[in-house]
Amino acid sequence: MKKSIQAIYMVTLAMLVTIVSLFPAPMTTHAAPSDIKAKSAILVDAETGKILYEKEADLALPPASMTKMMTEYLVLEAISNGDISWDDTFQISDYAHSLSQNEAFSGYFLEKNKDYTVEQLYTAMAVNSDNATTVALAEIVAGSEGEFVKMMNQKAKEMGLPDAEFVNSTGLGNSDLGENYPEGTSPDADNYLSAKSAALLAFHLVNDYPEALDYSSIKEYELEGQNNQNWNWMLPNMPGYLEQFGYEGVDGMKTGWTDMAGYCFTGTAERNGQRLISVVMQTDSESARFEETRKLLDYGFNQFKVQEIFSAGHQVEGESTLNVAKGKEDTVELATDEPIRAVVKSGEEKPYDISFEIDESKLNDDGELTAPIKKGESVGTAKITYTGEENFGYITDDLAEGQTTAKIVTQSGVEKANWFVLTFRAIGDFFSGIFSSVADWFTGLF
Template sequence: MKHKLRASFLNILVLVTLFSSIVVAPAVASAAETVDVEAESAILVDAQTGKILFEKNADLKLPPASMTKMMTEYLVLEAINNGEISWDTTTQISDYPYSISSNPSFSGIGLIQDKDYTVRQLYEAMAIISDNATTIALAELVAGSEGEFVKMMNAKAEEIGLPDYQFVNATGLSNEDLGDNYPEGTDPSADNLMSAKSSAILAYNLVNDYPEALDISSTMMSELDGRPLENLNWMLPWDNNNFAQFGFEGVDGLKTGWTEEAGYCFTGTAERDGRRVITVVMRTDSKGARFAETKKLMEYGFSKFSKEELFPAGYQIEGESALPVAKGKEDTVEIAAKDAITEMIRNGEKENYSVNYVLDESVLNEDGELVAPIEKGTKVGTMELVYNGETDYGYIGKDQVTQTVDVVTTGAIEKANWFVLAISSIGDFFGNIFSSISNLIKGMF
């Protein structure tokens, strides 16, 4: 009897253990799907779609330090693209940036007055070693003064949809640091402010609109006036102790930052196998910490997410694959997605996505019909991606809520001839009369 009881107890214990493993396993797997980032604020974004893969206090507005210079880079590249200046355009150093360059507290490289510097030289010093004086010189070249350039910075921030920002100078220093040289029209005690999300949106626009920015942000070494310019981004692949410790395959940008108020910040980007991610960490504890925490985000992005074609071009939603047609030789026309929907998704979550049609009412009549003639490929609306899982951080695009593609007709429908239309009209006429009489009789009884 004792043996039987012991055997029964062991069987129950085994069953409980198996049941516990079934219940607990998903929770453990779920916990492993996140990342612990030791920064006050952070974000991870897919650079193709703008999909947010992870965020931590990403809407918190903080001083971005020299990450401010990403906006200066954008406006300089925009001026080049618009033909207002070129890489070979030259300028000289005015008294203001010269005073910054010669001040050891600003880590200036010692620019020379009465000398012509090209835009390329000044931009490299700004992007590679985050030089403040060359940044100011570029702002003065593009806008005439740093005060006017700041107006351009804030206008561009609004245009591209930064949700949280304040630009008061081109460099990322506080205006108090600049003393009497603070830009005209700004508060002398103010500081630049951006959230991690705003920094990511700025980086997203920079790398997508002007990918040539990455050619310079990934340059390991250059020189100016015989002085070496060694990149401050320790995640670039290079044979150096710092770089060996924090280097990450695929990194080619983007911008470091540090002030006492801001702490150590970094906006990074990396590309692997045709996939690019953008990361931001703000207020980390040290030079190395900003790269170590960025590395966590990048490893998480590349290992836990993959680019998937969720719905192919030509996809049709079952039961909604056709629209009614008025005045046509056919009563319906097939509709389908014009392009494929591709998304960066968490591994194993493909089944958590579905799609909906959003029809354009302006192309339909009051009865919800398309009116013939209809050409093949006529846009009738959009197909939007729907996420049905648990964690959705959304997108960083200005007005983007989800991924969409156009929905179009797959064939052409000719207009019916006049005789068919006449017969149809007569039928509709008598049908309306019959309906009216029927309703009248119902009302009498």
């Protein structure tokens, strides 16, 4: 009896397992965040510049101390160009000193008639968003903050920052500066950036000068015996109660707050070789800017990967050969010159199509290439088109062009045929043409 019951149990269990196996296991999904509590936000892949998420990202708003990312860029550019060095020493101006004595504006009390290195000033700015050291750096690079503001706006044009307007180096409102607002600006002016502009500025900063992350990731910095913490609470292993906000891979970039701007944050994190850049503007609280950033980064890392979508030497069926005139060979094969990488969303196995567009200026009147032809010669452009469900594009047209095209190159060289071969080909073509004409004439009789 027991054996019969056991047999029935085993059969029943096997049937249940079989039935359950017929139904797919529920998938863990990470839908696009629909509840980002910020007036404006954006998420960007830092390798390709592809926008993964946006909310009112073109809205120009006061960025507060996120302005300092442009100051950082210009200082690093000046160091790269050899105009200044990390070890150069300078004494701060009366204006910078007055800012350092105002607890509302700066984190470090600086001394007059004392030498500070560029690296000391930069680190204080990057770690604690210090305004006095920011002004000091602007004066070092350009001679005055007014001249530095001109450099900021010129660089914004070069970068293609939409809706960017800089009026000082710090991100404070000019109205906070009293009579010290930069020459060439108005006393009540404010800086303006859109979330897209801030993301693009951060994109240039981390790609052009990745050493910026060595400083933005410093958790604490001591200057003049004063030890101040980084305002970026998302850095892993921050001291004390701030540790709860830490996020794996975060190493930058810049927080911001003023009455006009609210709480802002441009963040960046890298995991498994993939870097993301996020921006949130006008969140409700100091902690909210990090909580909303966490939502964006979670979405990005869980849903998107940059991977090779077409290998080097990729060919498109029906488009991968061209006829060759006056060559030893009649045709030449075509293929892409290098691997093509792009952002792929989870669940979209093939979100891109590719097509070949031949440069007509390379062809003769009959649509042929003319020998001689070198191996690896560029003859056109491969166009990559995104076919997924949601496409926010790229943060600039230049990045879109660079990420959605590749060169088409010849896969072999074709030597020009000698005069003897070309002569007999011409004779053959001549008689072939006569034969075709006669055949057509006879065909027309019937």
